[in-house]
Amino acid sequence: MAELLPQRYPSRAGYLGTTVILAGLAMVGPFSINTYLPSFGEMAVVLGTDRTALQQTVSIYFASFAFMALWHGSISDSLGRRRVVLVGLAVYALASLGCALATRVEQLWVLRAFQGFSAGAGIVIGRAVVRDLHEGPLAQRMMSHVVMMFGLAPAIAPLVGGWLQAAFGWRSVFIFLCLLALSLFVAVAVRLPETLPLEKRQRFNFSALAQGYAGVFGSLPFMTWAMAYACMFGAFFLYVLSAPVFLMLHLGLGETDFLWLFGPATGGLMLGSALAGRAAQRWLLTTTLKYAFLIMGCAMCYDIVVCLVAPAGVAWYVVHIFVFNLGMSLAIPTLTVRGLDCVPERRGMASSVQLFVQTAFNALIAAVLAPLLWGSQLSLALGAAGLCLCAGLGVLLAARLSK
Secondary structure, eight states: OOOOSGGGSOSHHHHHHHHHHHHHHHHHHHHHHHTTGGGHHHHHHHTTOOHHHHHHHHHHHHHHHHHHHHHHHHHHHHHOHHHHHHHHHHHHHHHHHHHHHOOSHHHHHHHHHHHHHHHHHHHHHHHHHHHHHOOHHHHHHHHHHHHHHHTTHHHHHHHHHHHHHHHHOTHHHHHHHHHHHHHHHHHHHHHOOOOSOGGGOOOOSHHHHHHHHHHHHTOHHHHHHHHHHHHHHHHHHHHHHTHIIIIIIISOOOTTOTHHHHHHHHHHHHHHHHHHHHHTTTSOHHHHHHHHHHHHHHHHHHHHHHHHHOOSSGGGGTHHHHHHHHHHHHHHHHHHHHHHTTSGGGHHHHHHHHHHHHHHHHHHIIIIIHHHHTTSHHHHHHHHHHHHHHHHHHHHHHHHHTO
């Protein structure tokens, strides 16, 4: 595994196979969150608990995911990408099987923590694998294709969970997650080669890690790119976290109508990712970002106007989700690659920090911003627009600092 260049995948089949595996690894996170939500009612009865205690399984998952996100990449910088992904998938599969066999909610708390510790390995290391394999436009193209496939997960996960719940009950959902991890384990073992050669690996000791993290967190250009990404994604995630209030209270929809949010979100994400793949070889990075933020800005302005006019009909209030996600997914590959390029010697660690910053910021939105803003549609629109504006200013600053 000494060579590590684009020619490792000279065939279209090889490129596509690797992209599908990386997208599958990235999907583990969204499936871990959304798939079992339709089962909360039955789980509360069977486990003799309430929805508040079950909600803690989500919070514990997020906390453990964010913590371990800091370490997956740096461990892979020392031990290699493939080995860490395989261990993560094995731990996740065992934790998922344990969840299926749980008889008390306290057991779920512990097992969900192990799911969180292991689920982030794929998405963190997958970003580093893309950058290991490819440079410039080809890296941006592969990243966009991964994002396009990954974008299906938030829409598919609740549907799969609902079908499994209706047919077999809540335990089948965690068995499904176990089988998903095992299938990815086989795919990685068979099809994904090691992409980090021995001569490029970092020493794994406390001093080296401390120095590495100090360098990554201390890189102002990198952290600015990371925060710009987090703010941009937060403008969309604010609506995801506010979905029950936004859809059911403000728009008067039912519990089975969440596709009104996740359908446009997924469509925009996939279309924007497809556009990003084509733009990678045609546009400069600055041109891509300019058009991406122009699209997102138009979506935010439209949302504010609709909230002020208050027309009848649900569709008026979700169009901006489609348009915004189109622009966001157009920008994601560029923001990710530009950030990783700020610390080329620590790409695995940098990928970990990127995900940590995004997850921590999402936790802040969940705890503070969403409850503060979901009181009205206009306050949600203004909050999302403010986050989008912060992201745009962050990109301008990051581009200047990276020169």
